[in-house]
Amino acid sequence: MTRPQEPLTRKADGTGGPDPLPPPPGGVLWTLVGDVRGLLMLPAALALQVAHPAVGAGVDEHSVFRTDPWGRGERSLRSLQLWVYGGDAAAEEGRRLRRLHRGIQGTDSRGRRYHALTPEYYAWVHATGFPVHHHAIRYLYRPFTEAQERRLYAEWLSVGRVLGIRDRDMPGTVEEFWPYYRKVLADELEATAVVRDLLATDRGLPPPALGPLPLRLLLRLCWPLVLPRFLRLRRFLTVGLMPPDAREAIGLPWTAGQERRLRRFGRAVRIVVPLLPERLRYLPQARRARRRARAEGRLPKARPR
Template sequence: MPDLPTAPGPGDAARTRPPEPLPFAPGSVLWEVAGDVRMLFALPSALVLQVAHPAVGAGVDDHSVFRTDPWGRAQRSLQSLQLWVYGGEQALEEGRRLRRLHKTISGTDHHGRAYHALTPAYYAWVHATAYPIFLRAAEYLSRPLDKDEQHRLYDELLQLGDILGIRRRDMPPTPETYWQYFDAMVHDELEATIVVRELLDPHRPVTLPDRSPAPLRLLWPLLHPPLARLNIFVTTGLLPPAARERLGLTWSARDERRLRRFGAVVRRTLPLLPERLRYLPLSYAARRSAGSSSSRTRAAR
């Protein structure tokens, strides 16, 4: 008589369930770079790369409030990003929250193709744009990462993908295979979508929140044009050259020299600022907490 299958025991589900992703901690590359205030210069470039994919661009065009509440959207996105790296156990819940949020985002892009925000290829592309932008921000605004740091950063981005619910099989496994994937995406998928053109339009109207101080609201018509031009200049410059070319963006040798001079000023100026201004709020709090914990541990020894 053949053996009959046995009913699963109470421990079987635990053995088959994948382990919970590990939150980030001091000593990781992302811990050092993701909360640096210089990332504020780099994040718009990652957004442009993301929305240059027609499906992602259509999702933002159809469902985002980036036109009606640009400051609120930017604040919420930045808060979420900081939680991924510095939130500890909160990072895991934030990853689950984002997946719940994106379950309802679907529609049709301007090519007539259906999209869903959690389609693995689209969801992975949004995450994958972080790698080249981190590298280029480090090169221009901080210091270039060496080969070992580049590999560590990529491994950590795969770990971050675990937190966000991005399957490993949907991401290139190594930096070397990443660049093959990136080149294919740029050549075969990316285009100057409606959202790309809006984000890179220096005349796009951006109003301040109502709670802004009255003097700032008064000066905003004078401040906005040069700030918009600077933002677009840095955003364009931090895009990988192949993506710039694909999107039809001009970039001259003079532009390159100007960006490198700008980066040199940022590198020299930032160390002069107090620590609380060099790091974004969650990063600053996490760094201080980690420093205090290390001090207590050394004292106990």
């Protein structure tokens, strides 16, 4: 199957053409990315990214995810929301990320030199979101149609252009994506040090600084009781919402009992979340963008999913 001709994206220095456009209001990603259920998928996508030795080494050596885990997570989430809901700011956020990654380089666990902007590594970081969404949707949402899955992939490619990923570095169709994905699983993925850290249930983690001062103090007081349960839940969702073939490639066990628990959890989520008002269902950046698009007549009222 031939790859469709796509418009060129900007070069790494921000020159070479018009800014790529983020996904349109009313698209699949406008529903998924800002929905609170998207938070449940993020750990699986992150673990799949850092299971690549080059990506894992970059995060291990250059990220503050150990010393500032909550701040790192908040900044990543804010950036992700901009890619989809940022409008004109989306492309600038993509350029900022590329500038940020220019100095990230070193040697991975297999003794290979890496640079964060090496096309195959940079593209893999973005590519992981599609198989995780493809798998997790069947638990957390109503099943997608084939047309919706194709639209999801097309919109994922458009976000890749926002990030500066060249068209030739990502498979152009869903049919081309799966052989590429399986080859990376077979040739590259392993339980890197960062994967092991993300799945650990016996590590220290400071309480998040959330909400007003009384809530933060209460959370700090209860944290010794909350932390072990939080870490077990994070591991459960990270492994469970990761595609089974990725689990196998990394060597992550998953039992039939855990699968039953995940299916029960997913049924509860599918019932409860669509009933929430928009102020509780969507994250703040998404709510503001959706409100603005609706006022401009660019976003129809969505039916609950």
